[in-house]
Amino acid sequence: MPEAVASTSPTTPETLLRDVFGLREFRGQQRAVIDAIVEGCNALVLMPTGGGKSLCYQIPALLRPGTAVVVSPLIALMRDQVAALERYGVRAACLHTGLDDDDRRAIEQQLDAGELDLLYLAPERLLSASMLARLERIDLALFAIDEAHCVSQWGHAFRPEYMQLSQLGERFPAVPRLALTATADARTRGEIQQQLLDDDAGCFIDSFDRPNIHYQVGIKDRANDQLLAFIRKNHPNDAGIVYCLSRKRTEAVAEWLTNQGLTALPYHAGLSAQAREDCQTRFLREDGIIIVATVAFGMGIDKPDVRFVAHLDLPKSLEAYYQETGRAGRDGQPANAWLVYSLQDIVQVRQLIARSEVNANQQQVERERLETLLAFCESRACRHQELLRYFGESHPGDCGQCDNCQSPPESWDATEAARKALSCVYRSGQRFGAAHTSDILVGHKSPRVAQLGHDKLSTFGIGSEHPRATWLSVIRQLLARGHLQTDADGHGGLQLSDSCRPLLRGEESLLLRRDQLPRKKHSRSDQADDDRPANDPAWEALRQCRRDLAQKEGVPPYVIFHDATLAAMLRHAPTTLDELAQVPGIGQHKLKQYGRIFLRVLTTLDEDDALPVAE
Structure with a gap:
C-alpha cells in the first residue's frame, strides 16, 4: 500500500494536480466542483466521458480529513481505478464479492484505522447494515456516486438499488455528496437531484462536446461488410466496441469478424459471469481487441484508448447513443463513432417498445426518445450541433468532424x-x-x-x-x-x-x-492527424515497455501510462528525469516508479527511429 499523498505533498488542489496526477491545469468546471466539495457542499456533476470527473472527488478526498467513499456499479471499474490510484501514490481500495476473506478483512482493518484515502463500493455493499454501521464509526471525507444516471427509471441504465442511496443524506447529513454522470437530460437530472442530493446542491455542467470524435451515420447495405470495410480502412489494429441489439447477433457478428482475421469477442448478459469477466479482462489488457456487445457492456469501462464505437443497430435513445459513443477516445485522441441503420431497425425498436411490459407513460417516453434519435440520424445538420442541442448547449456547426459537415447530404x-x-x-x-x-x-x-x-x-x-x-x-x-x-x-x-x-x-x-449507398470518398477522419504515431519503431518500443510492465504488475497497460502520455514523451524527447517530469500525465510517484525505465527506452532508440522533436 503506498504512502499517504497528503502527508508528503502540499495540500492545495493545484499542487496535488501537478505532483500526484502529473497535470498542469484544471479543465472546465473541475476546480469549481473541488472547491464546493472541500467546503462541504453537495454537487451534481455532469461532464462528458473523458472530461475528468474522477478528479472532482479524488482531489477533495486528499484534501478533506477521513476516507472518501466512491459508489460504482462495476467491479472491473473499481479495480482498475484503484490500480491507477495506487500508481499515483494514493491509498485506495475496493471491497467486492471477488475478494477472499483475508483480503476483505485486511481492507476493513485499513478502513477502521483511517489508512485509506478512497474506498470503492458497489451500492449493494454500501447499503448493507454492517457497512453502514462501520462507516458511522469512522471519519468520512465525502460520498461520490458515480454513474448517477443509473438512478433514473426513465434512463437507459436504470438500477433500482441506486434509488436506495437517498438514505445517505439521512444517515450522514454532514458528509458532502457528489453525483456524477457523463450524460443526463433534464428529466434524468431531476431524478438524480431528487433521489441523491438536496435542493441546495450545486449543479456543475461542462460542455458535452467531444470534438475528437468523428460522427458518421449511414444506411445499412450488407451491414457486416460495411463494418469490416470501416474497421480495415480506419482501425485495422485498434480496440473498439460494436453494439448490436440482440445477444444472438453479437455472437454471430463476433464470429464473422474473427473469421475475417480480426480479434473479436462477444459480450452479453446471457454469458456466464466468468465468461464476461474473461472478455472484459482481455479487452482492458490486450491491444486491438474488438468487443461485440449488447448495451450490457461498456458502462464504467475506464479504457482510454478505445478508438471506435460502431452501432450495427439503433440504440435506445440519443442519450444512450451519446453515452455509448463516448466510450471512444477518452484520452482525447481522434476516435470514430459509426452507425448504420435501416427502416427495419425503426420498426423493430418500435415493436420492442410496444411489446414491453412497462406502463403506458413510460412507453410514451421511450417513443419520444426514439423519435429524437431518429431525427438526429436523418438530420442534415452538423452532428455535434444536434447532439449538443439535445443537452441544452449551443454549437456553431461546421465542425469538420462529422459526415454532414464533410459531405453535406443532398x-x-x-x-x-x-x-x-x-x-x-x-x-x-x-x-x-x-x-x-x-x-x-x-x-x-x-x-x-x-x-x-x-x-x-x-x-x-x-x-x-x-x-x-x-x-x-x-x-x-x-x-x-x-x-x-x-x-x-x-x-x-x-x-x-x-x-x-x-x-x-x-x-x-x-x-x-437523398440516401447515398455506400460512400466511396474517404472521410477526413481517415486522414485525421493523430498523436499516436502508428507503426513507428519508437512508438512501438514505448508501447512494448508499457505492456511488459503492465503484465508484470497484472494491470491494464493504460494504468501505467495513457497513449497520450507516451506520444508526449516522443514529442518532448526528454533525456533527464527533470525533463520527463514535465510530460503531461507523469506525477511524482510515477516518475519515481517508472521514470528511469522509460528514459532508458527513449535514450537507446536509434536516431533514425526517433520522431522529430517538437519545438
Whole structure:
C-alpha cells in the first residue's frame, strides 16, 4: 500500500494536480466542483466521458480529513481505478464479492484505522447494515456516486438499488455528496437531484462536446461488410466496441469478424459471469481487441484508448447513443463513432417498445426518445450541433468532424412522393409493412399484392417514377418524422399519425435526405492527424515497455501510462528525469516508479527511429 499523498505533498488542489496526477491545469468546471466539495457542499456533476470527473472527488478526498467513499456499479471499474490510484501514490481500495476473506478483512482493518484515502463500493455493499454501521464509526471525507444516471427509471441504465442511496443524506447529513454522470437530460437530472442530493446542491455542467470524435451515420447495405470495410480502412489494429441489439447477433457478428482475421469477442448478459469477466479482462489488457456487445457492456469501462464505437443497430435513445459513443477516445485522441441503420431497425425498436411490459407513460417516453434519435440520424445538420442541442448547449456547426459537415447530404423536395406514400398506406388498410407498400407504389404485382387485390387500388403504380429503394427511404423518413407509425400490436403494420394531416392537405412541404449507398470518398477522419504515431519503431518500443510492465504488475497497460502520455514523451524527447517530469500525465510517484525505465527506452532508440522533436 503506498504512502499517504497528503502527508508528503502540499495540500492545495493545484499542487496535488501537478505532483500526484502529473497535470498542469484544471479543465472546465473541475476546480469549481473541488472547491464546493472541500467546503462541504453537495454537487451534481455532469461532464462528458473523458472530461475528468474522477478528479472532482479524488482531489477533495486528499484534501478533506477521513476516507472518501466512491459508489460504482462495476467491479472491473473499481479495480482498475484503484490500480491507477495506487500508481499515483494514493491509498485506495475496493471491497467486492471477488475478494477472499483475508483480503476483505485486511481492507476493513485499513478502513477502521483511517489508512485509506478512497474506498470503492458497489451500492449493494454500501447499503448493507454492517457497512453502514462501520462507516458511522469512522471519519468520512465525502460520498461520490458515480454513474448517477443509473438512478433514473426513465434512463437507459436504470438500477433500482441506486434509488436506495437517498438514505445517505439521512444517515450522514454532514458528509458532502457528489453525483456524477457523463450524460443526463433534464428529466434524468431531476431524478438524480431528487433521489441523491438536496435542493441546495450545486449543479456543475461542462460542455458535452467531444470534438475528437468523428460522427458518421449511414444506411445499412450488407451491414457486416460495411463494418469490416470501416474497421480495415480506419482501425485495422485498434480496440473498439460494436453494439448490436440482440445477444444472438453479437455472437454471430463476433464470429464473422474473427473469421475475417480480426480479434473479436462477444459480450452479453446471457454469458456466464466468468465468461464476461474473461472478455472484459482481455479487452482492458490486450491491444486491438474488438468487443461485440449488447448495451450490457461498456458502462464504467475506464479504457482510454478505445478508438471506435460502431452501432450495427439503433440504440435506445440519443442519450444512450451519446453515452455509448463516448466510450471512444477518452484520452482525447481522434476516435470514430459509426452507425448504420435501416427502416427495419425503426420498426423493430418500435415493436420492442410496444411489446414491453412497462406502463403506458413510460412507453410514451421511450417513443419520444426514439423519435429524437431518429431525427438526429436523418438530420442534415452538423452532428455535434444536434447532439449538443439535445443537452441544452449551443454549437456553431461546421465542425469538420462529422459526415454532414464533410459531405453535406443532398436533399430533395419529397412533398408529392410523401403524399403518395401516405395515401397508399391509407388505401391499403393501414395494416401492411414498408415492403408491401413499396410494391404497390412501384406497381409490382407480387403474389401477395395480387392475392389481396391491391393491384386494383388507385395507388397501384402511382410511384413508378421512383425505384423501390427510394420508396423505402421515403417511408423510413416519414416514420422518423412521426408522420407514420407502426401498429400498436407490434406487427409492423404502417399507420397514419395525426401529424401527417397538414402534409396530406397540401398545407406544408417536405424536404428529405437523398440516401447515398455506400460512400466511396474517404472521410477526413481517415486522414485525421493523430498523436499516436502508428507503426513507428519508437512508438512501438514505448508501447512494448508499457505492456511488459503492465503484465508484470497484472494491470491494464493504460494504468501505467495513457497513449497520450507516451506520444508526449516522443514529442518532448526528454533525456533527464527533470525533463520527463514535465510530460503531461507523469506525477511524482510515477516518475519515481517508472521514470528511469522509460528514459532508458527513449535514450537507446536509434536516431533514425526517433520522431522529430517538437519545438
